[in-house]
Amino acid sequence: MATIDLIVLGILKKEPMSAYDIQKLVEYRNISKWVKISTPSIYKKTIQLEQKGLIKGSIVKEGKMPEKVIYSLTEAGEKAFEKLMFDISSEPIHIFLDFNAVIVNLDSLPLEKKKMCIDSIQEKIKELKSYLEQNIREKENVPEIPATGMAVLQQQFVLVEAIETWIDSVKQWGVSQSLCKPSN
Incomplete structure (x- = not known):
């Protein structure tokens, strides 16, 4: 698994949300300034994580708004999050500067x-x-x-x-x- 997995799982560990809300939070926090992550990759990653059973999506309809899928961590997702935290934090540090x-x-x-x-x-x-x-x-x-x-x-x-x-x-x-x- 990659850094983007950790970003998505970490966001969902704090609270369930849609892929769109995850993407907006990534933008708001300027995460893409310090981690290579793009809007399409967030949507793709939520699908992959759901297929792996690390997150689950529930369809929600609020008022007259269209239905949306709200993702939350599964028990396996909680374990994967912790494993990624320790795996990535114990890897050698690489600083990639494109210039x-x-x-x-x-x-x-x-x-x-x-x-x-x-x-x-x-x-x-x-x-x-x-x-x-x-x-x-x-x-x-x-x-x-x-x-x-x-x-x-x-x-x-x-x-x-x-x-x-x-x-x-x-x-x-x-x-x-x-x-x-x-x-x-």
């Missing part, structure tokens, strides 16, 4: 284009930092925001600050070590 694919290939670009790539990454990191600062400010005094959610935002902010420092060192190293020398 590292650019960094490892910088030597294949001419000087000006190398600088443009690094500048672009630096700009995107600044945008992310600004977004995180605003998000933290908006949510830090909201009682319904879980402390664990705030901890992830703080973690992401610290990581962004470290990446900013690292980018500065890449730029300095690149100049002094001729990282930015013309390619062949």
Whole structure:
């Protein structure tokens, strides 16, 4: 099972809800900013988890609204949730940063284009930092925001600050070590 399984099971452990509500909660909590998860994957995952017997769906009709399926954890889902928590927390930590694919290939670009790539990454990191600062400010005094959610935002902010420092060192190293020398 994957991280998305843990996200869906964890949300349903707190309260039963529809796939649509799960997707909205993922959007609201900005989970897709720090875990690769998409709207279609949530819908697909709820179907898969139900087929495995980890969640069960009940059709509910409220007033004049159309019917919807509300999912809840089964006993097997509770056990799977706990197993995933321990399995994933005891795995080696991997930090995948897509822009590292650019960094490892910088030597294949001419000087000006190398600088443009690094500048672009630096700009995107600044945008992310600004977004995180605003998000933290908006949510830090909201009682319904879980402390664990705030901890992830703080973690992401610290990581962004470290990446900013690292980018500065890449730029300095690149100049002094001729990282930015013309390619062949």
